Amino acid sequence: MHSFYVMTDLHYFEHSLGAAGEAYEARSLTDQKCIAETGAILDAAFARIAQDSDTNIVIIPGDHTFNGEPESHAAVIAKLNALRALGKQVYVVSGNHDGDHEAYAFRDAEQFTIPNVTREELKALYHDFGPAQAIAQDELCYVVQLGEGLRLLGVNYAHDIAPHLPFILEQVAAAKRDGQRIIGMMHVPVLPGSPILTLPSDATIKGGAQVAAQLADAGLPLLFTGHMHMQSVTKTTTPQGGFFIDICTGSVVGGPAMVRKCAIDAAGRMTITSAPSVTDFDWDKNGMTAEEYFIWRFERKIKHELRKMPRVVQNMKLGTIATLLCFRAPKSLRKRRLIDACADIVRRVFYGDQSYTSETPEHIFLMKVLRRCRLLVRIAQKKLAPKNAIFADLPALVSALLGKDVKIDNHCVIDLNTGEIAPLEL
Numbered sequence: 001m002h003s004f005y006v007m008t009d010l011h012y013f014e015h016s017l018g019a020a021g022e023a024y025e026a027r028s029l030t031d032q033k034c035i036a037e038t039g040a041i042l043d044a045a046f047a048r049i050a051q052d053s054d055t056n057i058v059i060i061p062g063d064h065t066f067n068g069e070p071e072s073h074a075a076v077i078a079k080l081n082a083l084r085a086l087g088k089q090v091y092v093v094s095g096n097h098d099g100d101h102e103a104y105a106f107r108d109a110e111q112f113t114i115p116n117v118t119r120e121e122l123k124a125l126y127h128d129f130g131p132a133q134a135i136a137q138d139e140l141c142y143v144v145q146l147g148e149g150l151r152l153l154g155v156n157y158a159h160d161i162a163p164h165l166p167f168i169l170e171q172v173a174a175a176k177r178d179g180q181r182i183i184g185m186m187h188v189p190v191l192p193g194s195p196i197l198t199l200p201s202d203a204t205i206k207g208g209a210q211v212a213a214q215l216a217d218a219g220l221p222l223l224f225t226g227h228m229h230m231q232s233v234t235k236t237t238t239p240q241g242g243f244f245i246d247i248c249t250g251s252v253v254g255g256p257a258m259v260r261k262c263a264i265d266a267a268g269r270m271t272i273t274s275a276p277s278v279t280d281f282d283w284d285k286n287g288m289t290a291e292e293y294f295i296w297r298f299e300r301k302i303k304h305e306l307r308k309m310p311r312v313v314q315n316m317k318l319g320t321i322a323t324l325l326c327f328r329a330p331k332s333l334r335k336r337r338l339i340d341a342c343a344d345i346v347r348r349v350f351y352g353d354q355s356y357t358s359e360t361p362e363h364i365f366l367m368k369v370l371r372r373c374r375l376l377v378r379i380a381q382k383k384l385a386p387k388n389a390i391f392a393d394l395p396a397l398v399s400a401l402l403g404k405d406v407k408i409d410n411h412c413v414i415d416l417n418t419g420e421i422a423p424l425e426l
């Protein structure tokens with residue numbers, strides 16, 4: 001039996017660089033992840049993992065720092081070394097926020113640029129957490145032997161991994177030849193965790209669908225990813241019978257602040273459970289629990305975006321919208337404001353497992369709104385579909401976004417031989 005933790009997007013920020021004042025508070029409104037609090041959160045998260053003597057492997061797929069500040073990297077590495085001193089094997093790959101990224105800090109009303117590390121410097125900084133133990137590597141990737149019969153492929157950050165696919169595919173083939181299982185980790189997802197995430201070009205790697213098909217046919221069953229700060233398990237299959245699963249995990253320091261624990265048995269069944277990254281952390285949370293604090297931060301960010309809508313629209317009750325469209329909203333939805341309903345839907349997408357399936361009042365209500373507005377929907381489809389094919393059928397897109405098909409995002413059992421994903425009742 002092999003077991004390991006997956007934690008990602010630590011986004012540590014060395015507080016002494018400057019994380020307070022009006023400029024910091026203004027920026028915080030636009031971010032679901034906590035920054036000033038990262039030291040307290042990470043110390044609590046690492047302490048929990050250190051206490052678990054059953055699991056001695058930790059893998060971290062990138063975004064170790066806020067924006068690649070050298071001081072933040074030094075502090076993260078000290079924390080990783082402390083974990084190692086307690087007997088944990090720690091393997092990491094870099095994320096987009098770790099190198100060659102504009103770094104900044106805050107003082108009073110000012111946000112100012114500070115030094116960052118380059119991608120070249122990153123390689124040396126994290127050499128001991130993967131590359132030093134590698135049985136094979138190229139400029140971007142490495143392979144380590146996680147345990148008897150199990151290898152881990154680590155792919156450092158690149159938006160386009162095409163130049164490294166030959167190495168990756170060769171390592172998958174080599175594992176097969178040697179009778180080894182191989183799993184992987186990489187920062188940016190290959191597959192979108194929600195249909196709507198096919199839209200932002202940086203939500204997945206370049207050519208994600210094609211890369212996923214190649215990995216599936218080569219026999220790499222899965223990659224653990226981060227970057228999107230969401231809980232999702234997304235599978236694709238190929239006509240040749242291959243499968244590939246992208247398992248995205250939320251940031252340790254922002255809702256859904258989760259850590260996954262995985263165990264693989266001798267038959268190749270991988271059990272995944274997800275738990276909050278911390279139960280508490282040393283910070284004044286205005287009387288909230290850690291979980292409530294993360295949800296508050298998440299909803300504050302989403303509502304900050306949604307407040308760009310005219311105020312009268314934001315505050316419109318769902319009951320009023322239904323009346324305007326000549327139908328009656330179910331009682332449970334009538335008093336809900338549009339801004340709260342939208343924030344709730346977005347939170348459910350990111351937290352996972354909380355779909356509004358087709359029989360729920362929310363799903364039925366929204367589909368009815370779209371049917372009543374079919375002329376507007378048709379105009380919008382005509383305008384948007386040439387830009388992206390997912391807009392060709394807006395009701396289908398909205399239905400999928402709400403969670404028409406139930407997804408299993410947090411706890412599951414994956415058969416690494418067949419790709420079958422089964423829910424795990426805790």
Ligand SMILES: [Fe+2]
Nearest residue numbers: 009063227251
């Ligand atoms: Fe991140």
Ligand SMILES: [Fe+2]
Nearest residue numbers: 063095096227
């Ligand atoms: Fe990222």
